Amino acid sequence: MGYEVTVAADACPTATQQQHEASLNAMRVLAGIKTVAELPADFGAAKVE
Numbered sequence: 001m002g003y004e005v006t007v008a009a010d011a012c013p014t015a016t017q018q019q020h021e022a023s024l025n026a027m028r029v030l031a032g033i034k035t036v037a038e039l040p041a042d043f044g045a046a047k048v049e
Contacts, residue, residue, distance in 0.1 A: 008035065
């Protein structure tokens, strides 16, 4: 379908850091993983500091 999916890693909390890392690792096969500050650049906007 041509979609590119990105997950904002710092906007997806879990109960533990271990769960967080495991969830992100599982999503890497389907999506790019970035921080909230990195996302605007994907849309041609300046990086948020």
